Amino acid sequence: MAAVTLEHVGKRFGALAAVDDVSLRVEAGEFLAVLGPSGCGKSTLLRLIAGFERPDAGTISLGEQGVSGPDAFVAPEDRHVGMVFQSYALWPHMSVAGNIGYPLRVQKLAGRELARQVDAALDAVGLTGLGDRRPAELSGGQRQRVALARCLAMKARIVLLDEPLANLDVHLRARMLAEIAAFRTLSKATLVYVTHDQAEALGVADRVAVMAGGRVRQVAAPAALYRTPQDGVVSRFVGPGTVARGEVTQTYANGHAAVALFGREWQIRSAPGQGAGPVEVCIRPEDLAIVSPGNGFAASVARVLYQGGRTVVEAAPASDPGTTLSLSVRSSEPVAPGATLHLSLVDGWVIPGR
Amino acid sequence: MPWMPARRGERLTFATLLGLVVLLAVVPIARLAQEALAPHGKLDVGVLDDVVHSPAVWHAAGNTLTVSLGGAALAILLGAAFALLVSLTDIRAKKPLVFCFMMPLLIAPQVTALAWINLLGPNSTLLRALGIAPAPGSAHPLYGPGGIVLLLGLEQAPVVFLAVRAGLRALPRDLVEAAQAAGARPWRIVRTIVLPLMMPSVAAGGMLAFVGSIGNFGIPAFLGIPAGFTVLVTLIYQRLAGFGTSALSEVAALSLLLALIALCGLALNGWLARRRDVRVTAWTTATPEWTLGRLRGAVEGACWSGLFLVLALPFAALVATALVPAIGVSLTPRNFTLANFHFVLFDYAATRRAFLNSASLAATAAVMLVVMAVPLGYSLAGRRSSLRQAVGFVAELPYAVPGVVLAIAMILCLLRPLPLLGLSLYSTIWIILVAYLSRFMLLALRPVTNALRQIDPSLDEAARMSGARYARRVMTVIMPMVAPSAVAGGMLVFLMAFNELTVSALLWSSGSETVGVVLFSLEQAGDAVSAAAVAVIAVVVTLGMMLLSNGLASRVARGVLPWQP
Numbered sequence: 001m002a003a004v005t006l007e008h009v010g011k012r013f014g015a016l017a018a019v020d021d022v023s024l025r026v027e028a029g030e031f032l033a034v035l036g037p038s039g040c041g042k043s044t045l046l047r048l049i050a051g052f053e054r055p056d057a058g059t060i061s062l063g064e065q066g067v068s069g070p071d072a073f074v075a076p077e078d079r080h081v082g083m084v085f086q087s088y089a090l091w092p093h094m095s096v097a098g099n100i101g102y103p104l105r106v107q108k109l110a111g112r113e114l115a116r117q118v119d120a121a122l123d124a125v126g127l128t129g130l131g132d133r134r135p136a137e138l139s140g141g142q143r144q145r146v147a148l149a150r151c152l153a154m155k156a157r158i159v160l161l162d163e164p165l166a167n168l169d170v171h172l173r174a175r176m177l178a179e180i181a182a183f184r185t186l187s188k189a190t191l192v193y194v195t196h197d198q199a200e201a202l203g204v205a206d207r208v209a210v211m212a213g214g215r216v217r218q219v220a221a222p223a224a225l226y227r228t229p230q231d232g233v234v235s236r237f238v239g240p241g242t243v244a245r246g247e248v249t250q251t252y253a254n255g256h257a258a259v260a261l262f263g264r265e266w267q268i269r270s271a272p273g274q275g276a277g278p279v280e281v282c283i284r285p286e287d288l289a290i291v292s293p294g295n296g297f298a299a300s301v302a303r304v305l306y307q308g309g310r311t312v313v314e315a316a317p318a319s320d321p322g323t324t325l326s327l328s329v330r331s332s333e334p335v336a337p338g339a340t341l342h343l344s345l346v347d348g349w350v351i352p353g354r
Numbered sequence: 355m356p357w358m359p360a361r362r363g364e365r366l367t368f369a370t371l372l373g374l375v376v377l378l379a380v381v382p383i384a385r386l387a388q389e390a391l392a393p394h395g396k397l398d399v400g401v402l403d404d405v406v407h408s409p410a411v412w413h414a415a416g417n418t419l420t421v422s423l424g425g426a427a428l429a430i431l432l433g434a435a436f437a438l439l440v441s442l443t444d445i446r447a448k449k450p451l452v453f454c455f456m457m458p459l460l461i462a463p464q465v466t467a468l469a470w471i472n473l474l475g476p477n478s479t480l481l482r483a484l485g486i487a488p489a490p491g492s493a494h495p496l497y498g499p500g501g502i503v504l505l506l507g508l509e510q511a512p513v514v515f516l517a518v519r520a521g522l523r524a525l526p527r528d529l530v531e532a533a534q535a536a537g538a539r540p541w542r543i544v545r546t547i548v549l550p551l552m553m554p555s556v557a558a559g560g561m562l563a564f565v566g567s568i569g570n571f572g573i574p575a576f577l578g579i580p581a582g583f584t585v586l587v588t589l590i591y592q593r594l595a596g597f598g599t600s601a602l603s604e605v606a607a608l609s610l611l612l613a614l615i616a617l618c619g620l621a622l623n624g625w626l627a628r629r630r631d632v633r634v635t636a637w638t639t640a641t642p643e644w645t646l647g648r649l650r651g652a653v654e655g656a657c658w659s660g661l662f663l664v665l666a667l668p669f670a671a672l673v674a675t676a677l678v679p680a681i682g683v684s685l686t687p688r689n690f691t692l693a694n695f696h697f698v699l700f701d702y703a704a705t706r707r708a709f710l711n712s713a714s715l716a717a718t719a720a721v722m723l724v725v726m727a728v729p730l731g732y733s734l735a736g737r738r739s740s741l742r743q744a745v746g747f748v749a750e751l752p753y754a755v756p757g758v759v760l761a762i763a764m765i766l767c768l769l770r771p772l773p774l775l776g777l778s779l780y781s782t783i784w785i786i787l788v789a790y791l792s793r794f795m796l797l798a799l800r801p802v803t804n805a806l807r808q809i810d811p812s813l814d815e816a817a818r819m820s821g822a823r824y825a826r827r828v829m830t831v832i833m834p835m836v837a838p839s840a841v842a843g844g845m846l847v848f849l850m851a852f853n854e855l856t857v858s859a860l861l862w863s864s865g866s867e868t869v870g871v872v873l874f875s876l877e878q879a880g881d882a883v884s885a886a887a888v889a890v891i892a893v894v895v896t897l898g899m900m901l902l903s904n905g906l907a908s909r910v911a912r913g914v915l916p917w918q919p
Contacts, residue, residue: 052815076818089816093834102830103820154820 009058020214033205051076082156097131103154268348296344382763428507433514462853464572469668510563521555569756716851723798731802757856801843
């Protein structure tokens with residue numbers, strides 16, 4: 001059973017279609033990341049699920065219950081959906097325990113039982129004993145945990161996270177990401193996690209929905225998203241690499257196609273039913289290998305970026321100087337700007353035509 | 355805050371509050387316009403025509419424009435100069451300076467007028483003690499247009515000050531620094547860079563001062579009526595006092611005229627405010643602080659002695675008069691008496707009642723308006739900005755029109771028994787309460803909307819996600835966060851209502867006197883010592899409220915308390 005189902009959901013702000021005909025299913029217990037550049041509509045999507053916005057079109061269901069639609073609208077306070085806000089949204093006039101216990105007090109919990117559940121939530125996020133503090137006295141990471149503890153305490157089956165790491169220092173992000181993963185194990189809740197950071201999205205989510213221009217371009221597991229992007233936008237936005245123009249000359253039954261590219265023909269992966277003709281090809285850094293002269297194609301090195309053990313080399317093929325290929329080599333390899341390399345394509349992916 | 359799907363509880367509350375706002379603000383003004391333009395249900399400009407062609411009206415209108423323009427000009431001079439001084443220089447003790455400079459705006463105009471009358475008249479206890487009082491029987495030097503302009507200017511200078519200071523706060527530092535880099539000295543920069551950029555703010559402030567002067571009743575009533583100098587506001591008062599409700603159609607037409615002048619002024623003010631260069635207000639930076647150097651002591655001395663002259667001295671005269679047994683008696687240790695205070699507080703029924711009435715009217719209005727303002731502001735925050743602006747405009751209407759106009763409008767609405775209920779509020783204290791609720795609504799609403807604008811909407815959304823319904827959110831999340839600003843707004847309402855004369859002068863009846871009304875009657879009856887005692891008590895209450903609300907200052911949204919730097 002899907003925990004969250006969106007069918008043809010649309011939301012406009014004036015002339016801008018913030019969310020445009022989005023259909024999406026999030027399975028119960030799943031961790032779905034919504035990835036996209038700023039302004040792509042991903043936060044609006046989250047607010048539509050929470051009920052802070054009412055869609056102009058389409059329906060939203062939580063479990064079996066329709067919550068947003070042409071004839072039904074369940075207010076956010078009746079949805080029992082937890083949310084971790086980008087600003088954490090901790091009430092400054094309440095203590096940490098007051099913040100965490102608020103949803104429980106709304107549910108008419110009081111006295112011992114309230115204190116016990118608040119303490120349990122504090123323990124779970126590693127803030128034992130800090131219940132009497134004010135939010136202003138906490139560090140950024142601690143505030144984040146209070147926000148998580150509040151969702152934990154309210155026992156929300158669905159928790160929405162709106163760029164929860166955006167306001168944290170870089171060194172704190174990895175730790176908080178681990179905390180969120182732990183939170184998921186603990187709460188067994190369905191998580192929808194909005195971010196513009198692909199490392200966050202690919203690192204923790206079961207599946208990633210890539211959004212651009214108000215539309216969901218692709219929903220897939222991180223590896224599938226990386227290996228088989230369905231269009232150029234997704235390919236460019238997710239992971240490093242290059243999109244080059246080539247031509248499919250022949251397709252095979254084994255999920256490969258013959259593609260003319262950089263003056264040679266290569267056999268690379270393709271979607272079932274891929275037809276012949278001009279296509280875009282997704283080339284990841286690890287798809288390229290340096291070969292001896294006479295093999296592969298020639299490319300001239302444009303830039304060399306030293307990154308410790310490995311070095312990123314950007315090179316332009318002689319047959320297609322407008323394209324910049326990027327590959328990663330061991331730093332011991334002597335590569336200098338201006339040098340000519342001979343490259344071979346060991347793998348690649350034909351981006352399905354639309 | 356973004357638009358939120360509302361639930362029934364909120365919708366019902368919001369609709370009720372909107373209805374109240376319309377009832378309090380729109381209905382009276384509309385009724386006034388109807389009485390003036392269509393007294394018998396159909397369009398009939400006869401009354402208006404008579405009014406417009408009456409020489410007395412023209413005369414009073416001319417006087418109104420003269421003293422209001424004069425007052426505004428004086429206010430611009432004082433207010434703009436003080437704003438430049440406080441914002442651009444390293445003058446010391448800015449907080450107390452600003453606090454004192456704002457006082458004339460907060461002290462009731464009739465109290466100020468009375469203080470000045472006591473200071474400079476032939477019977478001045480203070481001047482007689484110094485032996486420099488005008489000859490007995492000579493005319494009071496402040497009676498007539500000159501005195502009115504002086505006191506209007508002093509009262510309205512803080513209004514200009516606030517407008518210019520806001521403008522100076524938005525002055526980009528680099529424009530000044532570019533002039534400094536070009537070698538210009540501070541005085542030249544002020545003349546060639548700062549003042550030209552401040553012109554829209556100065557003009558906007560001046561317009562507000564003009565509108566404030568048009569509606570002022572206390573000053574022309576105390577300084578104009580004895581000299582036979584009539585302005586529109588006192589003309590309306592005299593017509594209604596003389597002819598009673600039979601003159602209602604005529605005074606309604608007069609009021610409409612007055613309201614139109616005031617609203618034109620406000621429209622001009624809005625236009626001027628919009629003309630402020632947006633590129634200038636876009637990057638707000640700290641304003642420069644120039645050292646006055648060796649001049650600093652002298653400038654500070656001038657400021658404080660100026661404030662001493664216009665604040666301390668008149669107040670001292672008031673106190674001196676309040677402490678002698680009868681007017682004309684010198685203040686000596688032997689003559690010193692507190693009997694006047696005892697008399698007005700305990701012995702004399704009318705003043706005792708007036709203090710009680712004003713205090714309970716002001717407190718009730720303050721509490722009711724704050725209780726209305728929080729849920730109203732909260733609901734408005736989540737709605738379309740056009741609706742927000744419309745409600746803001748409507749709430750401003752009864753505050754913007756002269757108090758006399760609102761009073762006439764209230765009489766017209768409440769003269770006959772209320773429909774359905776069948777009871778009449780006219781000539782009870784309740785009509786004054788209704789008028790106060792209408793007039794001071796804006797003072798309670800604005801701090802709340804300001805505070806809500808500074809609150810992250812996700813704090814409210816987090817409460818919704820926690821399952822909290824409307825009433826609980828208002829009580830547990832919104833109320834605690836806006837409370838300091840809401841309370842400060844309530845204090846402003848109390849302050850203004852307690853000191854109010856213009857509205858109650860036309861609405862009071864025996865038993866429902868206000869402090870302003872008894873002050874006016876005592877002065878007209880010639881009981882100067884009792885009037886002075888009442889005025890001193892009013893000043894003490896005002897000062898006490900101002901100081902009390904200062905305690906909240908650090909937790910109040912910026913700009914709520916006008917005397918806070």
